Amino acid sequence: MSNTPESIVKHILTDLAPLKGVRVIAAMSGGVDSSVMAVLLKEAGLDVIGVFLNVWDYSRDEVNAHGSCCSLEDSYDARRVADHIGIPFYAMDMREEFRSNVIDPFIADYETGRTPNPCERCNRFVKFGALLDAADQLEAQYVATGHYVQRCDAADGIHLFKGNDNKKDQSYFLATTSRAQAERILFPVGSLEKDDTRTLARYFKLATAEKHESQDICFIPTGDRIAFLKREGATAGFKSGDIVDTDGNFLGKHQGIAHYTLGQRKGLGLPNGPWHVVALDGAIARVVVAHPEDAMIAEVDVGDLVWIRQPVQDEKITAKVRYQMQPAACSLHCDSDVIRLRFEQAQKPTAPGQVAAFYAGDELLGGGIVSRAR
Secondary structure, eight states: OOOSHHHHHHHHHHHHGGGTTOEEEEEOOSSHHHHHHHHHHHHTTOEEEEEEEEOOOGGGSSSOOTTSTTOHHHHHHHHHHHHHHTOOEEEEEOHHHHIIIIIHHHHHHHHHTOOOOHHHHIIIIIIHHHHHHHHHHTTOSEEEOOOSEEEEEETTEEEEEEOSOTTTOOGGGGTTOOHHHHTTEEOTTTTSOHHHHHHHHHHTTOTTTTOOOOOSOTTOTTOOHHHHHHHTTOGGGGOOEEEEETTOOEEEEESOGGGOOTTOOSSOOOTTOOOEEEEEETTTTEEEEEOHHHHOEEEEEEEEEEESSOOOTTOOEEEESSTTSOOEEEEEEEETTEEEEEEEEEEOOOOTTSEEEEEETTEEEEEEEEEEEO
16 A cells, blocks of 8 residues: 555545445544544545543543543543544543443452453443444444454455554454444554554644554553552552462562562562562462463463354464463363463463453454463
8 A cells, every 4th residue: 555645545435435324433532543533434425423432530630631541631632633524523421331340340350369451341341332332322333443453344244353553453452342343343544554544644634643642541640550559449459468489488578469460570579580470369468479481371261252253173273362462373172161272382471351362364253351371
């Protein structure tokens, strides 16, 4: 694809042309990706309605929420873009749903020794759940997002693929999206490189063209997870206990398992290192560590499994059990309602609560939530 704005737009509009006149909800976060997504839909002739989800009360935080996802400033930016491109815009109050589906599980996981993935839960329960409900109310056929994921409609149904920009690919966070949800989601910027997205934002003179990306958890704009958990009353996660090796040998004391995540290697302050955290026991406030060569994992149990497309017999499968890893070759074995994932080569540790995403080449097949790793 040529990198001139005109040629990029022409290519995407050709793909969207069959949807001309179809009503779609544009999930506008106030960032550059969703802004470009919305303007591309508008240019393609779809009936676009912009929606912003207000999920957190930033007045509680004594910080400037600039750069955090879904802040009031982001809502203002999303509205400015909607006004600029000439589409109706609504802000939905989703704080109660966000609290019950994202915040409360986030706190509970850190108290019990799991490592939560709030972005996955937000996508699954809030963004797509709530927005598809809103789409039904507004008689819209689709919801569109700024995710870097590619959709392909074929005779046998929908297929999802990694985004073309490997550094921005977000398919991992959609691994627990149901097939029924995926069938109603559009990803207009999924084929773009991030630099091309910014080029289009400048081309369309969008207010968000130079806006920096959010890097922190949206409801912890300061990045201070420990302060947030303490403020929210996560007392069990801050009960002191022992740090031991896998043989039970005492190595030191800690001030709460909420300070740790599985796989963590920095900030342990233990002698004879390096060490990796390999287990967290919330019941007895114990942290278990091992040397790197003993911390590798070969098997992962995955529950809450969702398939966008089930693998066929003898199909080669890869999996990611952390966002920042390359998909690794594996085999899948069904045990009741739990899938046992076995890697061909040992991998760095992951944590219960994280997403396991399954791929066939670049195609996202589905995924679930890690319940155990060993």
